[in-house]
Amino acid sequence: MRSYDLTPLYRNAVGFDRIFDLLDTIGKVDTSGYPPYNIERLDENDYRITIAVAGFSEDDLDIVAHENTLIVTGKRPEKDDGRTYLHQGIAGRSFERRFQLAEHVQVTGASLENGLLNIELRREVPEAMKPRKIRISKTGGDAQTLKAQDAA
Known part of the structure; x- marks a missing residue:
């Protein structure tokens, strides 16, 4: 999955840091x-x-x-419960x-x-x-x- 750099948006937007953090974590979803x-x-x-x-x-x-x-x-x-599978x-x-x-x-x-x-x-x-x-x-x-x- 691609990774986007949201740093330029931090300079122009105030109070949206939670949205940026959410977008950043969506790309790191556990796929196990x-x-x-x-x-x-x-x-x-x-x-x-x-x-x-x-x-x-x-x-x-x-x-x-x-x-x-x-x-x-x-x-x-x-x-180890001693079981043999x-x-x-x-x-x-x-x-x-x-x-x-x-x-x-x-x-x-x-x-x-x-x-x-x-x-x-x-x-x-x-x-x-x-x-x-x-x-x-x-x-x-x-x-x-x-x-x-x-x-x-």
Whole structure:
């Protein structure tokens, strides 16, 4: 994948450094494919990330939301349990998965069921950021702002 130098943009843009950092990290996406995962959109504001974590217990998994990054790690003990495998097709290695979250997306919960880790996400836009309807006055006087209304 190509690498772009965004340094000239830093000189002319103020406050866009997070966007530039996001563009820079997109080019460095982990392509290992382990563990496999799904990202679902449940409705307009709800999402779910499902990660296949067969063989991991709740104590082996760690979920951290830091700024706009969700980090899921699985730690497997590096002990030899004395087993002799004729074929080992089930991956039992440690992992770290990172997901970039959009603004105002929060983790609302997580559950582990049948070897699948489900992470629930919800986008909650603050009232101040929602669209507002502006009423147009007929007399040319002061425009009045109405309460925020759902754009649905």
